[in-house]
Amino acid sequence: MRRTADKLFTCLAVGAALLAALPLVLIVSAIVWRGLPAVDWRFLTGQVMQVGAAGGVFYNLIGTLILVLTALLVSAPLAVGAALTLGVYLKPGGRAQRWFGLLVYTLNGVPSILFGLFGLIVFVKFFGWGKSWLAGGILLGLMILPTVTVALWERIQSLPRRYIEAAAGLGLTPTQIVWSVILPQSVNGLVTGSLLGLARAAGETAPIMFTATIFAGATWPTGIKESPVLSLPYHIFILAQDSFDPAAGAKIWGAALVLLALVFLLSLLALPARLKIHEEAHHG
Amino acid sequence: MDKPSCCSPAPDAAPVVLETKRLSVRAGERLLLREVNLRISARQVFGIIGPSGAGKSTLLKCLNRLTDLAPNLKVTGDVLYQGNSIYTGNVDVDHVRARIGMLFQQPVVFPQSIVQNVLFGARHLRPLSRREKHELAERALGEAALWHEVKDRLNEPALRLSVGQQQRLCLARALAVDPEIILMDEPTSALDPKSTDAIEELIHRLKELRTIVLVTHNIAQARRVTDWLACVCVRDGGGIVAETACCDTMLTSPQCREVAEYLEHAAP
Amino acid sequence: MPASVARIPVTRWVSYVFAGLIVAFVLGLLTLFAWQSLPVWRHAGLEYLTGRQWFYRHELFGAWSMIWGTVVVAVMALLLAAPLGIGAAVFTVEILPARWRLWVKVPFEMLAGVPSVVYGLLGILYLRNWVYSALTPFDPLSGDTLLTAGVLLAVMILPTVMTLSDDALRSVPAGQRHAARGLGLTRSETVLGVTLPQAAPGLAAALLLAVGRALGEMIAVFLVVGRQDNQPVSWRSLIEAGQTLASKLGGAETNIAYGDPLHWGAMVGLGLVLLAMSAAVTVTGSWLAHRRQT
Numbered sequence: 001m002r003r004t005a006d007k008l009f010t011c012l013a014v015g016a017a018l019l020a021a022l023p024l025v026l027i028v029s030a031i032v033w034r035g036l037p038a039v040d041w042r043f044l045t046g047q048v049m050q051v052g053a054a055g056g057v058f059y060n061l062i063g064t065l066i067l068v069l070t071a072l073l074v075s076a077p078l079a080v081g082a083a084l085t086l087g088v089y090l091k092p093g094g095r096a097q098r099w100f101g102l103l104v105y106t107l108n109g110v111p112s113i114l115f116g117l118f119g120l121i122v123f124v125k126f127f128g129w130g131k132s133w134l135a136g137g138i139l140l141g142l143m144i145l146p147t148v149t150v151a152l153w154e155r156i157q158s159l160p161r162r163y164i165e166a167a168a169g170l171g172l173t174p175t176q177i178v179w180s181v182i183l184p185q186s187v188n189g190l191v192t193g194s195l196l197g198l199a200r201a202a203g204e205t206a207p208i209m210f211t212a213t214i215f216a217g218a219t220w221p222t223g224i225k226e227s228p229v230l231s232l233p234y235h236i237f238i239l240a241q242d243s244f245d246p247a248a249g250a251k252i253w254g255a256a257l258v259l260l261a262l263v264f265l266l267s268l269l270a271l272p273a274r275l276k277i278h279e280e281a282h283h284g
Numbered sequence: 285m286d287k288p289s290c291c292s293p294a295p296d297a298a299p300v301v302l303e304t305k306r307l308s309v310r311a312g313e314r315l316l317l318r319e320v321n322l323r324i325s326a327r328q329v330f331g332i333i334g335p336s337g338a339g340k341s342t343l344l345k346c347l348n349r350l351t352d353l354a355p356n357l358k359v360t361g362d363v364l365y366q367g368n369s370i371y372t373g374n375v376d377v378d379h380v381r382a383r384i385g386m387l388f389q390q391p392v393v394f395p396q397s398i399v400q401n402v403l404f405g406a407r408h409l410r411p412l413s414r415r416e417k418h419e420l421a422e423r424a425l426g427e428a429a430l431w432h433e434v435k436d437r438l439n440e441p442a443l444r445l446s447v448g449q450q451q452r453l454c455l456a457r458a459l460a461v462d463p464e465i466i467l468m469d470e471p472t473s474a475l476d477p478k479s480t481d482a483i484e485e486l487i488h489r490l491k492e493l494r495t496i497v498l499v500t501h502n503i504a505q506a507r508r509v510t511d512w513l514a515c516v517c518v519r520d521g522g523g524i525v526a527e528t529a530c531c532d533t534m535l536t537s538p539q540c541r542e543v544a545e546y547l548e549h550a551a552p
Numbered sequence: 553m554p555a556s557v558a559r560i561p562v563t564r565w566v567s568y569v570f571a572g573l574i575v576a577f578v579l580g581l582l583t584l585f586a587w588q589s590l591p592v593w594r595h596a597g598l599e600y601l602t603g604r605q606w607f608y609r610h611e612l613f614g615a616w617s618m619i620w621g622t623v624v625v626a627v628m629a630l631l632l633a634a635p636l637g638i639g640a641a642v643f644t645v646e647i648l649p650a651r652w653r654l655w656v657k658v659p660f661e662m663l664a665g666v667p668s669v670v671y672g673l674l675g676i677l678y679l680r681n682w683v684y685s686a687l688t689p690f691d692p693l694s695g696d697t698l699l700t701a702g703v704l705l706a707v708m709i710l711p712t713v714m715t716l717s718d719d720a721l722r723s724v725p726a727g728q729r730h731a732a733r734g735l736g737l738t739r740s741e742t743v744l745g746v747t748l749p750q751a752a753p754g755l756a757a758a759l760l761l762a763v764g765r766a767l768g769e770m771i772a773v774f775l776v777v778g779r780q781d782n783q784p785v786s787w788r789s790l791i792e793a794g795q796t797l798a799s800k801l802g803g804a805e806t807n808i809a810y811g812d813p814l815h816w817g818a819m820v821g822l823g824l825v826l827l828a829m830s831a832a833v834t835v836t837g838s839w840l841a842h843r844r845q846t
Contacts, residue, residue, distance in 0.1 A: 002408065002738055003376065009740030013647055016639025020714060023707045024663045027674055081570025089564055100571060101842075102835065107578055109834025110827060111768020113801050117823045118581050121588060125810065142577060175563045196665075203667025206770045206802065233669045233771075240673050240775055256670050267662045275654075353730055355650040382736030392731035395750065404745070405735030454731070461735055 031257050038254025047219075057255050059219050063133070063229030064202055064262070066221065067212065070137020071144060071201045076194060078141070079148035080183070083190075086149070087156035088178060108146035112206040115139045119211035131228035133221040136212025143207055144197030148190065155189025156182060188273045195270035199263045205233040232259040298325040301495050302347060302384075302465060307361035308522075309342050309351065315522035316342050319361070322514055322525065324465075329487060329496045331510030331531065333503065335546055338516045339523030340499045344467050347497065348384040349377050365465075382409060385463035389470045391450035398445070399438040401453055406460040420460055428456035429486055448479025455486065465495045473501065484509050503550050507535055517542040585824045591817035600821060606781045608805070613818040615797070615825060620785045621698055622796040622829070625773060626766040628702025629709055634759055637713030644714075645721040646743050657718065664711035672775035675704040680776055687791055696778035698794040704772050709762040716761060716841070720754025721747055753840050760837030768830040770798035779803060797826040 046056025082104065090097040116139070123135035159182065167181045213231040215238045221227040232255055239252045302324040309317040317339045324330045332340045342351070349370060351357045362369050370380050382405065394401050402421045406412070412420065421438070425431040430452040434445070442453055451471060458466060468487075472480040487496055487509050500506050506513060513534045517526040519542065527540040538544045592600055596613055603614020644656050683703070684695030724747050732742040748755075778793020781800075801822055809815040 002378070002741070006738040006740045009743070010647060013639050013643040016636050017643035020636045020640035020710055021660075024660070024711065027666065027670070027707075028663075030674060030678070031670065078570045078574060081567040082574055084563070084567040085571040089567060100575070102839070103575060103578055105838035105842075106831050106835050107574070108838065109764050109768075109831040110581070111770065111798060111830050113768065113770040113798050114581070114585075114823050114827055117801060117806070117820065118584065120806070120810075121584060121820075145574065173561075175561050178563055199665045203665070203669065205667075205669050209802070210806065233667055236669045236673060237771060237775075240669070240676055252673065256673055259667060260670060263665050263667060264662055267665050271658065348734065350730060350734055353726075353733060378733075378736045378738045380736075381734055386734040388727070388731065388734075390727065392727045394728065394731070394746065404732070405737060408737055408741055458735065 028260075031253060031260055034250070035253035035255075035257025035260075038250040039257055043251075043254055044258070057232065057235065057258060060230040060232045060235045060255065061258065061262075062220070063213065063218070063231040064233070064259075066133055066229055067136045067140055067208065067231060068198050068202050070134065071140035072194060072198060074138050074141025075145045075148050075197060076190070078145055079152055079193065080190065082145070082149045083152035083156055083186075084178065084182075086153045088174075088182060104146050104149055107142075108150075110143075112143060112204050115143050115207040116210045119207065124211055129224060130226040131210075131212055131214060132224050133212055133227055133229045134224050136208040136229070136231075139207040139211060140201040140204065143204070144201050147197040147200065148193035151193025151196070152186055152189040155186040159185050188276060192270045192273045195266050195273075199266035199270075202266065203233055203259060203263050205231075205237050209234055209237070232262070298327055300324065301326040301366060302497070303364040303367075304346070305362045305364065307343070307346055307359070307363060309339070309346060310358045310360075311356050316357075317346075317516075318520075318522040318524050320523075320525050322528065324495060324497060325512075326464075326495050327491055327493070328511040329491050329498055329509055331506045331513045332497065332499045332516060333501070333506050333513060333546075333550075334516035334523075334526075335518065335550075336501060338518050340516050341469050343516060343523070344386075344469050344497065344499050347465075347467055348381050348386055350381075350386065352377065382461050383463050384465045384467060385458035385461060387451070387454055387458060387466060387468040387471045390474055391447060391454045393442045393445075393450045393453060395441070395443060397439045398434050398442045398453065401442045402456050402460055404457055406462075409461065424456040424460035425453075427459050427490070428452045429482060430456055446479075448475050448482065451475060451479065451483065452486070455483070459490075463494065465497065466490065468496060468498045470499055470501060472505065480505075501550070503535065503547065506531065515540070515543045515546065517546060582827070585820050585827065589817045589821035589824050591814045592821045593817075595814055595817075600818070601825070604782065604785060608809070608815050608818070611814060613814075613821075615822055617781065617783055617785055618795050618797045618800055618822065619825065620789070621777070621783070621794040622767060622798070622826070624790060625698055625701045625705060625777070625794075625796055626763050628699065628790075629705035629766045630759060630763050632703065632706035633710045633713050633762060637710050637758075637762075638717045638755060640714050641717035641721055642743060642748075644718055646739060646747065657715065660711045661715050664715065666708075668708070668769060668771040671704055671708050672772040675700065675772060675776040679704055690791055692791060693793065694778065696776050696793050698777060698790050698792070701773045701777040701794075701796070702790075704776055705766045705769060708769065708772060709766050712765060713758055713762045716758030717751075717755055720751040720758055723754060724750045753843070757837045757839075757841035760833050760840065764830050764834035764837060767833065768798060768826060770802045774799040774802045797822050797829075801826070 043056040044061065045058050047058055086097060086101055090100065119135050119139045123129045123132060129135055163181050163185065164177060167177045172180065208231060212228055213234045214228045215235065216230070218228050218230050221229055236252055236255050236259065300323050304320050304322045307317060307320040308315065320343060332343060334340050345351045346359055347363055351359055359371070362371055365380065365384065369375070394404060399421050402424055403417055406420055422431060425434060430449060433449065442450065445453060472483050475483065484505065487498065490496060498510060510531045512528070513531050514525050514528045515534065516523050519526070527534060527538060527543045529539070534543065535547065538547060592613055595611070596603065600613055600615060601619070602616050603612070604616045605612045605614045606617065644653060648656060679700055680695035683697060683700045684692060728746050728750065729742055732746045737745065773796055777796060777799050779795055779799055780793035781795050783789050783792060783794050801819065806819055809819045
């Protein structure tokens with residue numbers, strides 16, 4: 001009787017796992033199957049033409065890369081500062097640390113559309129930038145900030161105390177300890193967090209749709225004001241709304257595949273560092 | 285403590301309740317235990333001693349197949365409980381574990397009340413009425429010499445008990461399932477001397493009805509408590525049972541060189 | 553840390569400045585939204601939240617229909633994703649042999665990174681039609697409904713639920729499991745009696761964080777929810793087109809509204825409500841998740 005119940009339970013768990021895996025497998029297969037025919041070298045290097053029905057996604061890819069790179073440059077220093085504040089400078093368990101940590105988690109819970117709304121008010125209207133790649137990059141950087149910060153902070157927390165004590169015992173100043181011991185040893189966390197954050201930033205549409213990107217007519221950005229870029233996710237978003245033109249159909253899937261490949265590439269790059277952290281956490 | 289000479293009645297007179305045949309354990313490439321052959325008779329305290337890392341705990345865990353839970357351990361050979369192998373395909377492992385209970389080095393208490401802890405295993409064996417539950421809890425706690433200390437606070441969280449009490453609670457929990465054999469993996473090494481005495485006293489009483497297999501690194505404890513001893517030593521990279529003998533015999537005149545060395549270096 | 557004597561610790565102060573910038577941004581965001589939405593609070597007061605009519609040309613701003621849509625869609629997603637995600641996590645933690653773990657965990661985590669717009673695209677081309685066919689007995693207008701959005705969101709948050717539940721289950725000490733098995737409990741009895749109860753706070757955190765994501769999701773919901781304002785708040789609305797706070801904000805009205813302080817205030821007000829809901833859930837979830845680590 002108990003054995004039957006045990007077997008039933010096992011079946012349910014296996015069933016849940018299979019059901020959970022199913023839609024995700026279908027998603028990736030659908031995109032690959034429909035998108036692959038559209039992706040070739042011309043697609044990757046050609047411009048958008050005929051409102052997406054012809055041509056390629058070159059400038060969309062460039063635009064996304066520009067936004068992502070800017071996001072990295074914005075978030076990395078801020079994240080290092082925040083993680084050092086949380087992990088090194090503020091008293092562990094103290095009120096300041098707890099409140100600041102809470103604030104970082106709050107930031108993580110802000111829906112991405114609200115970053116777009118904020119950007120619309122501040123960058124587009126108040127600053128008068130119109131649509132600008134820089135606004136998009138800054139907003140994306142702020143959006144992924146919690147991901148990068150927390151990854152780095154957790155890494156700093158897991159550093160063995162003995163490294164710091166040994167350095168202090170040798171007479172290093174706190175600043176020297178940060179730069180010679182803490183940061184070099186935590187670089188894994190920064191890399192992992194950044195790559196995961198960037199993977200997310202690459203695919204986001206909401207923060208940039210009011211503030212940084214347009215559908216057609218832009219190539220390389222020129223300055224800061226009135227300098228939008230094209231982007232992959234926004235491109236897909238616009239085309240999806242007018243869905244069924246068969247000619248554009250294959251191209252949308254091609255764009256989706258390129259975007260997915262970019263996101264997966266960034267996630268995969270984070271993998272070796274994450275595996276190492278995982279390994280150290282369980283056997284170190 | 286007054287202990288009858290362990291060699292009378294002769295251990296062969298009692299039936300063999302647990303036996304290992306060429307039991308070996310590998311972890312990946314490493315050989316942890318090699319060709320262990322033991323015969324454990326009923327209603328005695330069988331001690332397993334030896335240097336740390338030799339494989340004593342692993343050997344113990346083979347006896348109720350807790351080694352199944354460690355994914356990297358591979359067990360070959362056989363363990364016979366009452367003449368039947370516990371490693372064949374159609375054996376109900378959970379049933380075996382209810383007959384061969386285990387006490388760990390660190391008391392593992394569930395985050396529930398004392399009475400819920402005691403009945404945790406027994407509840408699953410068969411449906412119990414409220415009265416039966418109360419009787420069972422009282423009997424098990426009594427057998428573990430804990431009843432009088434906790435009878436007024438059965439519904440309090442078990443984690444509030446002292447470590448020594450927690451270990452006796454774990455013993456009561458194991459006893460509630462009514463096992464024939466109880467495996468104990470260094471049960472007193474985390475306890476203070478007073479709790480240690482309490483547990484040793486319990487072991488002495490328990491063996492009247494049940495069989496105890498006790499792993500210990502404390503030779504004095506072995507001398508006080510066990511009837512029969514096996515010494516696990518490391519030879520050629522793997523743990524083997526270097527010698528099995530009546531407790532008095534092994535501790536005063538060991539046959540095996542490694543055993544003699546171990547006894548010399550170990551704390552008396 | 554040994555005290556530094558003559559030098560100014562630049563690193564320390566720059567770190568504080570950066571941390572301060574982040575604090576300023578969060579507080580600034582809150583303040584900005586509160587300030588910009590003032591006109592609508594003055595105009596409509598609490599009616600803004602409870603009113604079911606949204607006709608901006610008539611200066612009627614009632615967000616209740618959208619709040620309903622937001623909550624309903626997130627709850628549907630949770631009801632579908634929670635059992636599947638937790639069940640799948642039980643599988644990977646308790647049943648799957650250890651060496652296959654990474655092969656399962658990594659793909660799932662990567663799938664958590666699939667962009668919303670891709671989900672939206674798939675929703676349009678597949679899910680929408682499936683829902684339309686499934687709803688034929690109810691004579692639907694199209695496949696764009698709150699239900700569609702809920703199902704799509706369920707698939708989106710599934711990897712999140714799964715990986716966070718996996719972490720929660722794994723954090724239950726092995727000793728507890730071994731003690732239960734040692735008493736003769738079967739594997740399922742151990743999971744139900746020991747592992748799940750002890751992992752409960754972590755599981756709750758996982759679900760809260762997933763819901764937080766579902767509440768704020770815009771793109772995918774925008775594409776399949778139908779974007780219909782002023783729908784009645786009823787159970788029937790689940791199978792009809794609807795609107796969530798996020799999908800409203802993502803629409804054309806946001807740009808149109810800018811010139812008119814009242815209209816703009818109403819739009820920003822929606823953002824404020826969304827922020828409150830989503831942040832409350834996420835913060836509680838994060839707090840639960842990180843509390844048990846200490």
